[in-house]
Amino acid sequence: MKFEKVCSLDDFWEGDLIDVTVQGHVIILVWPEGSTPRAFQGICPHQSFRLAGGQFDGRTLKCPAHQWTFDAKTGKGINPGDCQLAEYTLKLDGDDVLVAVDGVEPRFSHS
Numbered sequence: 001m002k003f004e005k006v007c008s009l010d011d012f013w014e015g016d017l018i019d020v021t022v023q024g025h026v027i028i029l030v031w032p033e034g035s036t037p038r039a040f041q042g043i044c045p046h047q048s049f050r051l052a053g054g055q056f057d058g059r060t061l062k063c064p065a066h067q068w069t070f071d072a073k074t075g076k077g078i079n080p081g082d083c084q085l086a087e088y089t090l091k092l093d094g095d096d097v098l099v100a101v102d103g104v105e106p107r108f109s110h111s
């Protein structure tokens with residue numbers, strides 16, 4: 001699995017959301033409160049708006065377009081509940097935040 005540095009912990013904190021692009025994959029990094037950083041698809045499964053402009057309250061992520069809401073720890077849909085964000089593998093190496101995109105494709109529901 002090939003990891004690529006996407007940012008540093010100097011730029012990314014607990015409760016934070018940032019967007020990055022890795023090998024053409026639009027990705028959001030979220031750091032849920034009391035948890036560890038996660039990397040999910042940055043394109044909404046509903047109608048492909050970018051999630052980076054949405055609201056992140058430390059627990060849930062809300063798409064700016066039509067307010068679909070996702071659990072920031074799992075990527076699972078909360079409203080509606082029958083959707084899921086694809087998750088990329090993220091690891092920390094010192095202060096470096098690394099993401100691998102191998103084998104992960106965004107999910108879309110188009111409903």
Ligand code: FES
Nearest residue numbers: 044046047063066
């Ligand atoms: S595009 Fe995200 S809720 Fe519609």
